Amino acid sequence: MKLIGYFRSSAAFRVRIALNLKGIAVEHASRHLRKGEHRAPDYVAINPQKLVPALVLDDGQVMTQSLAILEYLEETHPNPPLLPKDPVERARVRSLALIPTADIHPIQNLRVMAYLREKYEQSEEGTFAWSRHWIETGFDAYEASVAKDRHTGTFSHGNVPTMADLCLVPQVFNAQRFKVDMKRYPTIQRIHDACMKHPAFDSAQPSKQPDAEP
Amino acid sequence: MKLIGYFRSSAAFRVRIALNLKGIAVEHASRHLRKGEHRAPDYVAINPQKLVPALVLDDGQVMTQSLAILEYLEETHPNPPLLPKDPVERARVRSLALIPTADIHPIQNLRVMAYLREKYEQSEEGTFAWSRHWIETGFDAYEASVAKDRHTGTFSHGNVPTMADLCLVPQVFNAQRFKVDMKRYPTIQRIHDACMKHPAFDSAQPSKQPDAEP
Numbered sequence: 539m540k541l542i543g544y545f546r547s548s549a550a551f552r553v554r555i556a557l558n559l560k561g562i563a564v565e566h567a568s569r570h571l572r573k574g575e576h577r578a579p580d581y582v583a584i585n586p587q588k589l590v591p592a593l594v595l596d597d598g599q600v601m602t603q604s605l606a607i608l609e610y611l612e613e614t615h616p617n618p619p620l621l622p623k624d625p626v627e628r629a630r631v632r633s634l635a636l637i638p639t640a641d642i643h644p645i646q647n648l649r650v651m652a653y654l655r656e657k658y659e660q661s662e663e664g665t666f667a668w669s670r671h672w673i674e675t676g677f678d679a680y681e682a683s684v685a686k687d688r689h690t691g692t693f694s695h696g697n698v699p700t701m702a703d704l705c706l707v708p709q710v711f712n713a714q715r716f717k718v719d720m721k722r723y724p725t726i727q728r729i730h731d732a733c734m735k736h737p738a739f740d741s742a743q744p745s746k747q748p749d750a751e752p
Numbered sequence: 753m754k755l756i757g758y759f760r761s762s763a764a765f766r767v768r769i770a771l772n773l774k775g776i777a778v779e780h781a782s783r784h785l786r787k788g789e790h791r792a793p794d795y796v797a798i799n800p801q802k803l804v805p806a807l808v809l810d811d812g813q814v815m816t817q818s819l820a821i822l823e824y825l826e827e828t829h830p831n832p833p834l835l836p837k838d839p840v841e842r843a844r845v846r847s848l849a850l851i852p853t854a855d856i857h858p859i860q861n862l863r864v865m866a867y868l869r870e871k872y873e874q875s876e877e878g879t880f881a882w883s884r885h886w887i888e889t890g891f892d893a894y895e896a897s898v899a900k901d902r903h904t905g906t907f908s909h910g911n912v913p914t915m916a917d918l919c920l921v922p923q924v925f926n927a928q929r930f931k932v933d934m935k936r937y938p939t940i941q942r943i944h945d946a947c948m949k950h951p952a953f954d955s956a957q958p959s960k961q962p963d964a965e966p
Binding site: 586587588589595599601602603605606607609610613614625626628629630632633635636637639640641644645649650653658671675678679682683 | 796800801802803809813815816817819820821823824827828839840842843844846847849850851853854855858859863864867872885889892893896897
């Protein structure tokens with residue numbers, strides 16, 4: 539399998555953690571998002587969504603959307619599991635995973651910030667303020683969902699990493715980049731710190747990828 | 753079970769279709785989003801994410817995020833299935849479902865439009881243009897993903913409705929509301945029309961809900 543990603547992509551970061559946790563070795567390739575390489579015809583031919591990551595199977599079939607890839611990895615490589623067994627608990631984990639994946643990251647990703655600069659003449663500080671607003675809105679929800687729930691443990695759900703943590707950690711990296719005050723989110727920060735002690739998370743981080751830039 | 757929704761919410765609409773398809777009877781309750789009833793303390797107490805829908809189980813446990821709810825319904829009420837059996841095909845359906853769910857709807861929902869009006873002094877036409885841009889960006893991707901793929905049938909994947917269709921149809925309703933030119937998307941339009949002939953989709957549409965407004 540080959541993962542086509544980008545060092546700083548939150549969505550690719552989620553998949554890298556899952557591959558590490560499950561011990562699945564893949565070839566890594568990169569599309570430079572700031573240079574628009576994800577809009578090049580050869581990439582659009584394999585992923586018309588023009589987003590990273592894409593997972594290319596050995597038979598050439600292509601899989602897109604990080605959450606769909608995570609579910610595929612979970613179904614085909616069930617150990618260690620990224621979801622609990624109980625259906626209600628699985629729903630809790632998926633619901634948490636969807637806060638960064640659906641309700642934060644898509645609103646503050648590169649293409650939306652580019653649009654704000656172009657159409658609303660926003661400065662860099664303007665686009666940063668936009669990003670902070672949506673990260674804080676989502677983190678308020680995440681923090682409230684994990685702070686007092688008996689299912690929260692060392693990680694977002696219990697004491698082993700789940701899909702929720704895989705989606706949360708890349709969003710915390712983004713939050714730091716956009717100068718969100720993480721003191722507002724003690725539970726998120728604690729979970730993030732626990733994750734980053736785990737080699738599967740540590741080695742998946744943007745700065746440790748071959749295509750990383752300062 | 754009780755579904756707390758809102759007639760015009762895309763996310764609640766997805767869940768209503770799933771409940772209808774699977775023949776699961778639930779009590780329906782509504783939170784009026786334009787009146788801010790989803791931010792009332794009694795709702796925030798059960799859903800700190802301040803979004804609809806929420807599914808309240810008979811034992812009082814609460815489930816949030818439409819995609820997490822759809823996966824829960826699929827796991828606990830497997831017939832008729834909303835996902836194919838093959839893991840690669842399941843990934844295709846989930847990837848399609850995530851285009852509206854993660855990459856379109858969260859960027860153009862009510863709270864983002866309210867923020868554009870407030871912070872960037874956008875008129876109604878300005879917020880409509882914003883919505884159209886993101887719907888078109890996502891529909892370009894969806895159309896390209898289904899138009900020439902051999903897995904596409906009467907519906908987005910094969911000849912029975914899947915999770916992808918449940919997420920696509922509410923987004924088409926939104927597209928019509930924001931005056932997207934659907935002639936650009938003949939495959940999406942064809943799939944949407946096939947879905948709307950199905951009573952499970954028809955009776956879930958916004959105008960047929962008890963809380964519907966003109």
